[in-house]
Amino acid sequence: xxxxxxxxxxxxxxxxxxxxxxxxxxxxxxxxxxxxxxxxxxxxxxxxxxxxxxxxxxxxxxxxxxxxxxxxxxxxxxxxxxxxxxxxxxxxxxxxxxxxxxxxxxxxxxxxxxxxxxxxxxxxxxxxxxxxxxxxxxxxxxxxxxxxxxxxxxxxxxxxxxxxxxxxxxxxxxxxxxxxxxxxxxxxxxxxxxxxxxxxxxxxxxxxxxxxxxxxxxxxxxxxxxxxxxxxxxxxxxxxxxxxxxxxxxxxxxxxxx
Amino acid sequence: xxxxxxxxxxxxxxxxxxxxxxxxxxxxxxxxxxxxxxxxxxxxxxxxxxxxxxxxxxxxxxxxxxxxxxxxxxxxxxxxxxxxxxxxxxxxxxxxxxxxxxxxxxxxxxxxxxxxxxxxxxxxxxxxxxxxxxxxxxxxxxxxxxxxxxxxxxxxxxxxxxxxxxxxxxxxxxxxxxxxxxxxxxxxxxxxxxxxxxxxxxxxxxxxxxxxxxxxxxxxxxxxxxxxxxxxxxxxxxxxxxxxxxxxxxxxxxxxxxxxxxxxxxxxxxxxxxxxxxxxxxxxxxxxxxxxxxxxxxxxxxxxxxxxxxxxxxxxxxxxxxxxxxxxxxxxxxxxxx
Ligand SMILES: Nc1ncnc2c1ncn2[C@@H]1O[C@H](COP(=O)(O)OP(=O)(O)OP(=O)(O)O)[C@@H](O)[C@H]1O
Ligand SMILES: [Mg+2]
Numbered sequence: 115x116x117x118x119x120x121x122x123x124x125x126x127x128x129x130x131x132x133x134x135x136x137x138x139x140x141x142x143x144x145x146x147x148x149x150x151x152x153x154x155x156x157x158x159x160x161x162x163x164x165x166x167x168x169x170x171x172x173x174x175x176x177x178x179x180x181x182x183x184x185x186x187x188x189x190x191x192x193x194x195x196x197x198x199x200x201x202x203x204x205x206x207x208x209x210x211x212x213x214x215x216x217x218x219x220x221x222x223x224x225x226x227x228x229x230x231x232x233x234x235x236x237x238x239x240x241x242x243x244x245x246x247x248x249x250x251x252x253x254x255x256x257x258x259x260x261x262x263x264x265x266x267x268x269x270x271x272x273x274x275x276x277x278x279x280x281x282x283x284x285x286x287x288x289x290x291x292x293x294x295x296x297x298x299x300x301x302x303x304x305x306x307x308x309x310x311x312x313x314x315x316x317x318x319x320x321x322x323x324x325x326x327x328x329x330x331x332x333x334x335x336x337x338x339x340x341x342x343x344x345x346x347x348x349x350x351x352x353x354x355x356x357x358x359x360x361x362x363x364x365x366x367x368x369x370x371x372x
Numbered sequence: 373x374x375x376x377x378x379x380x381x382x383x384x385x386x387x388x389x390x391x392x393x394x395x396x397x398x399x400x401x402x403x404x405x406x407x408x409x410x411x412x413x414x415x416x417x418x419x420x421x422x423x424x425x426x427x428x429x430x431x432x433x434x435x436x437x438x439x440x441x442x443x444x445x446x447x448x449x450x451x452x453x454x455x456x457x458x459x460x461x462x463x464x465x466x467x468x469x470x471x472x473x474x475x476x477x478x479x480x481x482x483x484x485x486x487x488x489x490x491x492x493x494x495x496x497x498x499x500x501x502x503x504x505x506x507x508x509x510x511x512x513x514x515x516x517x518x519x520x521x522x523x524x525x526x527x528x529x530x531x532x533x534x535x536x537x538x539x540x541x542x543x544x545x546x547x548x549x550x551x552x553x554x555x556x557x558x559x560x561x562x563x564x565x566x567x568x569x570x571x572x573x574x575x576x577x578x579x580x581x582x583x584x585x586x587x588x589x590x591x592x593x594x595x596x597x598x599x600x601x602x603x604x605x606x607x608x609x610x611x612x613x614x615x616x617x618x619x620x621x622x623x624x625x626x627x628x629x630x631x632x633x634x635x636x637x638x639x640x641x642x643x644x645x646x647x648x649x650x651x652x653x654x655x656x657x658x659x660x661x662x663x664x665x666x667x668x669x670x671x672x673x674x675x676x677x678x679x680x681x682x683x684x685x686x687x688x689x690x691x692x693x694x695x696x697x698x699x700x701x702x703x704x705x706x707x708x709x710x
Contacts (some may be wrong), residue, residue, distance in 0.1 A: 260552030
């Protein structure tokens with residue numbers, strides 16, 4: 115499965131994806147502009163939520179910024195499967211698979227590109243939020259774990275999306291499934307509301323939601339500072355999920371060729 | 373030269389839904405040959421190619437490519453072949469040069485080899501000046517040539533081309549034909565191509581396998597296949613028979629020495645298979661005049677691979693809107709007779 119060229123192959127698949135992103139000025143602009151809109155709208159809309167007794171942050175925006183990082187990351191990851199649907203339609207997918215590169219590298223390369231993209235996006239969001247007066251307790255070096263968590267989280271969901279893309283042959287179907295999954299994933303996590311303020315059954319679901327493994331440590335970075343245990347725990351779980359979803363995607367691609 | 377570089381035995385593909393796309397296909401291709409798989413839409417051409425290039429697992433049967441079994445050593449097969457799909461699978465958001473280089477990366481070429489090959493292929497494509505432009509600014513013909521050339525970056529021993537000229541205009545098609553012939557004569561590459569253009573198979577291929585509904589119905593050089601028809605095709609449209617019964621007319625025509633077969637095409641139209649048609653026509657005419665039959669029009673042609681296809685399947689190679697039902701019916705009748 116992992117040939118000795120796996121990492122090189124992964125890099126070239128990833129290189130192509132990054133070229134696509136950088137080549138599309140509008141898409142690039144939107145990936146940077148979208149978080150700005152979200153921060154402005156949500157910050158204002160939910161401003162008074164922070165007054166609810168027991169709310170863990172003084173300003174809702176302080177609480178919400180990591181939530182937005184996670185949502186942006188989730189969206190980018192969840193649409194990762196689109197590239198495989200396109201590639202299949204264009205015949206580029208078949209072309210890659212007819213070459214002696216490993217199937218796992220095709221998946222890993224696409225996941226890696228999305229990971230890199232969202233790592234940068236998370237830093238842009240942090241920059242914008244900082245400009246809007248959000249505090250970041252972990253200090254300048256905290257950007258590393260923040261970007262790292264975004265990187266791992268988007269790869270985990272890109273793996274899921276690529277699995278769907280390996281099975282579904284139309285992008286309409288993929289978009290429908292992704293839309294169906296995304297919002298419930300957000301609302302069954304503590305991205306927007308603390309667990310304590312949720313109904314019990316939702317809070318129970320949220321503890322299982324992979325998103326929580328990114329949000330909790332990220333929120334720590336914003337509100338309280340470095341918490342190594344939580345950071346490592348979150349990173350480990352997300353990396354495992356990414357490994358699992360990536361393997362499933364690879365297996366499904368292999369199966370689709372049978 | 374006579375090494376068999378591709379060999380299949382009873383190669384079969386049944387898709388998951390149950391559709392039998394390729395049905396016990398056996399053939400070989402010798403090194404240096406241009407071999408064509410000719411058949412209509414849905415005949416199973418792409419499915420056959422996909423099994424040979426390890427993109428699909430055969431349901432039954434065997435295929436060896438470059439001496440390796442496609443199921444057992446897919447990676448060895450992949451290193452030995454180049455593949456150009458039916459779609460123009462170039463990346464529009466990259467430049468021509470980047471497309472070529474990326475393809476070379478997928479075949480793990482060292483950097484210096486990659487650079488010299490890319491330069492050489494761009495030169496061959498006459499694309500050197502446009503090499504750094506995005507492919508989205510290229511014409512359809514340029515893209516297809518780039519696509520085919522990408523299949524050559526690692527100097528494969530066999531190049532698989534799935535419908536290399538689909539949807540291109542005739543000038544571009546001819547350029548691609550010349551290009552494919554050059555590859556063979558200059559580099560000794562074996563070419564395996566599929567097409568549903570009979571002119572293409574006729575012009576390019578040393579040998580052609582005609583495939584229909586997953587079965588190979590005829591295989592040989594274009595000349596051999598056409599010779600199997602048994603002569604030239606003379607199409608007669610009659611003005612009137614002067615009371616002569618159709619049966620009688622057919623017997624009379626069939627009894628003429630050069631006439632091999634008579635096929636009634638309906639509406640007072642007959643197609644005769646005639647040996648050495650040019651010399652035979654006057655004799656046919658005078659016999660018809662003696663019988664009091666008037667001739668409205670005559671058309672004579674050498675058989676094409678279209679006719680070969682029609683001969684073996686009872687169907688026209690090109691889908692003709694509207695006539696499909698008729699040909700399907702006659703094909704069914706032929707099959708029932710066999
Ligand atoms: N993935 C698939 N699943 C199920 N059936 C398929 C699949 N791919 C092709 N088929 C069917 O198999 C048959 C052969 O298809 P194939 O693509 O090999 O034909 P083809 O000769 O290449 O045709 P064309 O000239 O249109 O490219 C067709 O009936 C097609 O509908
Ligand atoms: Mg095809």
